[in-house]
Amino acid sequence: MTRLFPKAWVGTMTVGTIAPASPAPNNFRQRYERGIQNLKALGLKVIEDRRVFAKNGHVAGTVGARVRHIHDLFQNPEVGMIISAIGGFNSNQLLRHIDYDLIQRNPKILVGYSDVTNLHMAITKQTNLVTFYGPAIMPQFGDFGGPIDFTLRNFKKAFQPIPIGSLPVSEVFTEELLPWGTHDSRPKQMQPNSGWIICHEGKSEGYSLVANLTTLMMTIATRWEPIWQDKVLFLEEEGQSTQITDRCLTHLENIGVFEKIKGIVFGRSYGYKVVDSKYPLKRILRRFGRRYKIPVIANVDFGHSDPVLTLPQLIHVKVDTAKQDVAFTEAAVVA
Template identity: 30%
Template sequence: MQIPGKLKSGDEIRIIAPSRSACILSEEGIQMAKERLQQLGFTVSFGRHVFEKDLQNSTSIEQRVEDLHDAFSDKQVKGILSVIGGFNSNELLPYIDYELIKKNPKIFCGFSDITATANAITAKTGMVTYSGPHFSSFQMVKGQEYQTHFFTQCLMQDTPFELKPSSQWSDDAWYLDQENRNFEETSWKTYQAGTAAGTLWGGNLCTLNLLQGTDYMPNLENAVLFVEDDEMTIPETFARDLTSLLQTVKSLKALVIGRFQRTSNISEEQLLFILDKHPILKGIPVLYDVDFGHTQPMFTFPIGGEVLVDASAEELKLVRF
């Protein structure tokens, strides 16, 4: 895998909208996110079509692909962040110039619906991409310290490091109310003990599954798989989606599951019931309730990077990213 150059103070980060556009963000929120990135030493620029919108608060395929290509072509741009997630970034995949990206490797980061774009880029180019905060994520006040710490650890340095559990987590709609937040204590949990190392793939489960049967689906054989899902899932759909993904592989190195949102009703009892169905998970390390996905705060991880999983000690270490 090709590791794009790490970010450094003074670098330009381009904000693009492969899915929903910035039209759904408030002017105050946009300014807060921009200022926080500037405080980290970055210069922030925006794609040409980021603030436009159509009937689904996105823009045309052509406009989104143009902004993506412009960001990778611009020699001044060193990193690319998605505005936010959504539902339609997979529309772009047949129209992306993967050779252009391969010739101009740089940081590409986002999560949720951006899972489709990021995994496709890595699968087609061999360049590591990143599952981590959107531009809009930097609006968040409480919980930002943890999120920013691992964002900079992963994207601004290359020394192997451990991903640590957050001290507390929240499932609040923080973007509606930054003050009245409810936080709970955290702990990562072990379903199956053991250690494993390997190439990391994954992100949002239902979005990753959109790639099945296409030329953009990564080869998950002997991978370390990170998956999570959002408030739109329920136990039955998560079970179905996980089953579908596990049926694409003969062997996995490890499985790491992000923490679920409360409205999904995927309790620990439900999750263990789902995991117990799969013999493939009885012989590999499996961790769950881990700090990535749609609860806050979240860490950043490399799609196509190398990770060490120690489920016995409930530890994760990024080795090559």
């Protein structure tokens, strides 16, 4: 597989921020500014661009303005990392207008999750650039006191020119959602983490594809649909239900994805709903794992959860449920 690697985070790096979908920076400026200050505390130099505060109805500015902002950051020679302020619902509006040749000529670290799945899928498909599914400015860096140590430690590790190795399991997590702007002036309450759930046993290896499941569905039958062959799918949701997950996975099955992939790793999610206690997520995931003889693991720390890992796209990964091990075996950046 031919891939394009961004440069590692070494010393002081200049960061640009984007709002490709939601206008939340406009709606919750104090939260956004706190996230910027927490980034600066890491020794990062942040380009403060007022374009992130744009608002055009339910999105963060016009399509043209959002695309130009992305282009400007990728072609800025001082910028080494681009981080999304937040996700949203409509970054797919940008995909037809992005200059992928420009991005390919100027590879940089790109970080985001949720609706930013659209950018991950389009950019990796069109340029082979390794991008990163990880924390955003407002949800994680904007937390009171900054990101949880687990999030911060694994964020830094992802951008070093060495393999990430085996994914750790956080000892604690939180499901507490503090309303922004009114009640987010204290740390969230944590609870013990029971660890990963092995839904179907197995051992395999492939290349990482990390996505929000319902957003991933938006790419199917477009030019940005992923190449599924030999992928280990890292999938996550927010506030969805067993019904929706089953529907999405069944659609992937119907278009032949499960004959091509090597495994599934499913993230823990805020507000996930089990519609019928006899059919929990584990049972649904086990059905697909058993049918296609692939390893399936759930309750992993990424996506709409807290704390979160930073996971690279297109990187070789090994899954071994007997050892409860998911290991990235090659570096995602170059020195």
